[in-house]
Amino acid sequence: MxxxxxxxxxxxxxxxxxxxxxxxxxxxxxxxxxxxxxxxxxxxxxxxxxxxxxxxxxxxxxxxxxxxxxxxxxxxxxxxxxLSRTRLSPAGRLRVEAPTGIAGEVIVPALPDFFARYPDITLDLGCSDRPVDLIEEGVDCAVRGGHLSDSALIARRVGIVHFTTCAAPSYLNKHGRPQHPNELLQHRCVNYFSSKTGKTHEWDFTRAGERLQMPLPGQIALNDANTYMAAGLAGLGIMQMLNFTVLPYVADGRLETLLDDWTTDPFPVHVVYPQNRHLSAKVRVFVEWIAEVFSNHPGLRLKNAPPRPTPLQVAI
Missing domain, CATH: 1.10.10.10 (Winged helix-like DNA-binding domain superfamily/Winged helix DNA-binding domain)
Structure with missing residues (x-):
């Protein structure tokens, strides 16, 4: 044996x-x-x-x-x-999970740089908005947005995401533009629900010390970032979407921002991995790399909140 x-x-x-x-x-x-x-x-x-x-x-x-x-x-x-070259050139299969929006918009476009640095690592990147049990599913590390509840994981905060309230012109031309968050109660909103609990997320708004938090009416609720965006683009209602993912759609006129003088609560972004485990070289270099990627991304960096998306900003 x-x-x-x-x-x-x-x-x-x-x-x-x-x-x-x-x-x-x-x-x-x-x-x-x-x-x-x-x-x-x-x-x-x-x-x-x-x-x-x-x-x-x-x-x-x-x-x-x-x-x-x-x-x-x-x-x-x-x-x-x-005693091996692993420290200088990490190798092996790396299993990572990440939210759909962040995976598609941020991680995947940056991966050529990662593979250029670490050509001997093979990456399995799971893209899903559902919470994953890292230990049960054999995942090395995960990128997670929002506040963490699993104390069995080691977490490193690497970024922060902001949200923009927006809608498709087809919806606004038919139903009008809300001027205050309370007016959303008379609108249709695209809601997002938790894959873990099934609970629909409430919406929040802050302006000059005034804060509102409320559930909003809608005919559809989703739990995936891509289909959530698709529902908004189809004119199914008003939505709140990751700031940086809205930029190209605002630039080409497929979305319009709303309630621009109100802000929403930002979400922290962490890289998490199981505790009581040796942090292997391949996991260590991925965590350091993703922290670097996020620190260079205007929509994710920790220090300053990114500007609100406008066509002018995209053109620049």
């Missing part, structure tokens, strides 16, 4: 909560995973996991051994990287 491999498999089974998911994450047959765990328990003469037909749970001895395994495996990886 390869003891280090068995430790890796054991950690994966605990993190994934079962043999099937761990086998998928490690690209091993489920039978091999089960056999290695049995051999490890035999060598240690200790039961590490409770198994039932429905779930796998860790024993008290298993929990103690799990913590030791994490430290040992981290030390081994660090020793290997310090």
């Amino acid at each position: 390869n003891k280090l491999q068995a430790m890796e498999v054991f950690v994966q089974v605990v993190d994934a909560g079962g043999f099937t998911r761990a086998a998928e994450n490690m690209q091993l047959p489920k039978a091999s995973v089960s056999t290695m765990i049995q051999a490890l328990e035999g060598a240690l003469a200790v039961k590490l996991l409770h198994r039932t037909t429905r779930q796998v749970s860790i024993t008290a001895d298993g929990a103690a051994y799990y913590e030791r395994c994490l430290r040992i495996l981290a030390d081994v990886r660090e020793a290997e990287e310090s």
Whole structure:
């Protein structure tokens, strides 16, 4: 039995909560995973996991051994990287998740630079607005917008996004332009709902110390940035969209900004990754790279709020 491999498999089974998911994450047959765990328990003469037909749970001895395994495996990886070219030229498969809008508008256009720097990294980029369980789904790190609720993750704040209230001319020509947020109650709005809770997000507005937060009427609610934008462009209602994604549509006349003297609450953007894990070189360089990309992006940088989108700004 390869003891280090068995430790890796054991950690994966605990993190994934079962043999099937761990086998998928490690690209091993489920039978091999089960056999290695049995051999490890035999060598240690200790039961590490409770198994039932429905779930796998860790024993008290298993929990103690799990913590030791994490430290040992981290030390081994660090020793290997310090003696290899990995530190200078990270290599391997990297699994990253990012929100649809940020992935398409910011990350993907910048990737030629990333691959030029790190040609030996293979990237699997998942693009979705749903919350992803990093450990269960075998994700190395994720870009997340909004306030974080998962305390089991290490987070680095890398940017901030602002929103613009806007609508298609086809909608405004038919229904008119609101002059105050309260007038939105008489309009149709394109709403956004959480993939995790199903709850529709409320809208917020601030001006000169006055703050409004309210649910708004609408015939449609979506949970994906691309389809949300498509609904607004189709004239289905007024929407609030990421500032920098609105720019080209304002420039070509497909969208018009509204309530320009009101602002909305900005959302922080973080890169998150599981704690109790050694931060590998490939994850480390990606986190540093994405922080650099965001710091150079006018719509995401932390320091100054970006200007509101206008055709003039785009022309410049």
